[in-house]
Each structure stands twice: as structure tokens, then as C-alpha cells.
Amino acid sequence: MSYHYNTGCSLNNLKGVREFIRRSLDGQEVSDLELGAIVLALDEMCSNLMIHAHHCNPDHFIALNIHIPDKGKFIFEIIDDGSMFDINQFQEPKLDNLVHEKRKGGLGIRLVKSIMDKIEYLHEGGKNVCRLTKTI
Amino acid sequence: MVHIKRLQEDGADIIAIVGEIDASSSIELDLAIAKSVGEGYKKILVDCQALEYISSAGLGVFMSYIEELRDKNISFVLFGMKERVLNTFSILGLADLLNIRENKQEAKKLADELSL
Numbered sequence: 001m002s003y004h005y006n007t008g009c010s011l012n013n014l015k016g017v018r019e020f021i022r023r024s025l026d027g028q029e030v031s032d033l034e035l036g037a038i039v040l041a042l043d044e045m046c047s048n049l050m051i052h053a054h055h056c057n058p059d060h061f062i063a064l065n066i067h068i069p070d071k072g073k074f075i076f077e078i079i080d081d082g083s084m085f086d087i088n089q090f091q092e093p094k095l096d097n098l099v100h101e102k103r104k105g106g107l108g109i110r111l112v113k114s115i116m117d118k119i120e121y122l123h124e125g126g127k128n129v130c131r132l133t134k135t136i
Numbered sequence: 137m138v139h140i141k142r143l144q145e146d147g148a149d150i151i152a153i154v155g156e157i158d159a160s161s162s163i164e165l166d167l168a169i170a171k172s173v174g175e176g177y178k179k180i181l182v183d184c185q186a187l188e189y190i191s192s193a194g195l196g197v198f199m200s201y202i203e204e205l206r207d208k209n210i211s212f213v214l215f216g217m218k219e220r221v222l223n224t225f226s227i228l229g230l231a232d233l234l235n236i237r238e239n240k241q242e243a244k245k246l247a248d249e250l251s252l
Contacts, residue, residue: 010160011158011159011160012160014158014159014160014191015137015156015158015160018156018158018189032219032220033219033220033223036189036220036223036224037223037224037227039189040189040191040224043158043191044191044192047158047159047191047193050159051159095199095228095229095230095233099199099202099203099233100203106196107192107195107196107199107228108191108192108193110192110228111192111224111227111228114227114228115227
């Protein structure tokens with residue numbers, strides 16, 4: 001099964017992203033907590049991309065694909081043509097440092113790495129593809 | 137979309153969050169806490185009963201106030217979180233850095249104890 005969604009890079013569209021994921025995974029026997037965590041991880045990835053690669057320009061678009069090849073296996077792809085922002089290259093800050101420096105960012109990447117099994121970056125047909133895999 | 141309401145009860149400022157907090161709406165939470173701290177409240181409770189969702193942008197707001205609240209001796213307690221919202225705090229280990237209680241009564245009790 002596959003689902004597809006396109007959205008402009010306005011942070012106001014994050015709600016639509018979350019609704020798309022919840023709708024697509026409805027009926028997949030995913031617990032409320034697991035679904036919440038998946039929605040959160042994709043929200044974090046999309047907001048990062050919207051902010052850092054597209055400067056929240058609503059005329060720039062990102063695409064989301066969800067593939068469910070087997071029961072309990074989920075592949076999420078976020079596709080865009082901005083500058084690539086590879087979170088695997090990013091050293092997430094320690095919690096103590098965040099508290100001390102009063103930084104409001106940096107937590108999202110830690111969340112995504114905790115929630116997803118695998119995060120890969122590919123370049124396909126001139127586009128960036130971030131592929132996140134999760135098995136439940 | 138998020139709505140944030142403030143009301144005062146027994147000398148405590150209660151910040152009630154209704155809806156979802158993400159990168160587009162975390163600024164409203166930030167402003168509400170800043171106002172409450174700025175107005176000099178020594179006990180601040182955050183009512184999360186109607187908080188449906190929080191992303192790292194919202195968590196970051198809470199984190200950014202931890203030191204200021206400590207320095208100003210402000211008791212700061214969150215309460216009434218739904219399990220999936222609490223799970224977001226737990227994944228990052230923030231549940232240990234912040235005071236979180238199940239209901240308002242327990243939150244008030246803790247705030248009173250902390251301000252002794």
C-alpha cells in the first residue's frame with residue numbers, strides 16, 4: 001500500500017502533514033503511542049526541512065510518500081529539491097547544554113533518531129529523498 | 137492551532153494549553169510563560185489536559201525556562217498530560233527535568249511544597 005501527499009513549506013501546513021500520516025496509518029494496528037511517535041518524527045523532519053532548506057517559503061513544495069510493504073513495516077519518504085540537510089551528520093546536543101544555553105532547537109533530531117529504525121538520504125532524479133524506516 | 141488561557145487560583149498562575157503545539161505555534165507558549173514569569177508569579181502551573189500534541193519546538197520552550205525558573209525560585213509544575221503527550225517528554229528524558237503531575241490537585245500540592 002502507498003500513500004502520497006504534497007504540501008507547501010509553510011509551518012502552518014504541519015497540521016495537514018500530521019493528519020495525512022494519521023489517516024494513512026489508520027487501520028494498521030499501530031498503537032496510539034506508536035502512532036503518536038511516528039507522527040512526531042515526521043513532523044520534526046518536515047519542519048526541519050521547511051525551516052532550514054526552504055526558509056518557510058509556501059511556494060516551495062515537499063512530497064511525502066508512505067509505503068507499507070508488509071504488515072508492521074513502514075517506509076516514509078520525504079522528497080524535496082532544496083539543499084540537503086542530513087541529520088546523520090548532525091551531532092545532537094546534550095540535554096544539559098540545551099538547558100544551560102537556553103536553546104530551543106536541537107531536540108527534534110534526537111527525537112527522530114530515537115523513534116525511527118533507520119534514516120537514509122538518497123539523490124534520485126535530481127531530488128533529495130530522505131527515507132525513514134520503522135518496523136513495529 | 138493552539139489556544140492558551142491564563143487564570144489565577146490561590147496565588148498560582150495557571151497556563152492552560154488547548155490544542156496542538158508545533159513549530160508554528162510554540163511562540164504562543166513561549167509568550168505565555170514569559171508573561172507569567174514577568175508578572176512575578178512564584179507558582180506557575182501548566183494545565184495540559186487539553187494539550188493534544190507537542191513537538192520538539194514546544195519541548196524546547198519548556199527547556200529554555202528551566203534555569204530562569206530555578207534562579208528566580210519559581211515553582212513550575214505541569215499536569216494532566218495525555219499518555220501520548222507524556223511519551224514525547226519521556227523519549228527525550230525531559231520527564232525527569234521537569235515537574236509533572238497527574239492532576240491539578242497534585243500539581244498544586246507540589247508547587248506549595250517547592251515554594252516553602
